[in-house]
Amino acid sequence: MVVVLQLQDMAFLDGIQLEMSTARQFLFLVRFSKNEKPELVFHDINLIEKNITDRGFEVRRMGKEDVKRVLGIYFESSTAGERVEDVDGIRNFDLGKVVQA
Numbered sequence: 001m002v003v004v005l006q007l008q009d010m011a012f013l014d015g016i017q018l019e020m021s022t023a024r025q026f027l028f029l030v031r032f033s034k035n036e037k038p039e040l041v042f043h044d045i046n047l048i049e050k051n052i053t054d055r056g057f058e059v060r061r062m063g064k065e066d067v068k069r070v071l072g073i074y075f076e077s078s079t080a081g082e083r084v085e086d087v088d089g090i091r092n093f094d095l096g097k098v099v100q101a
Contacts, residue, residue: 026057028052032044
């Protein structure tokens with residue numbers, strides 16, 4: 001019985017390893033000038049997204065939490081993927097003490 005469970009476990013772990021080795025994520029950044037009209041920016045973004053999806057890739061626009069996660073990994077401050085605060089050190093700040101003073 002134990003041998004059967006170990007073989008099933010090995011097969012499961014092999015599947016995870018194969019999935020992780022073939023899974024890839026890419027990050028595309030597009031820079032726009034500050035004076036560009038928002039309508040043109042969204043048009044260009046939609047066109048870029050369409051071109052990428054037409055080539056068989058899945059496209060997802062990043063939200064605020066995604067951006068913080070990627071920046072945390074890039075700067076090696078959050079490699080485990082834990083939640084990153086909007087303001088550095090906010091978890092050590094007690095607003096109640098400041099208001100009472």
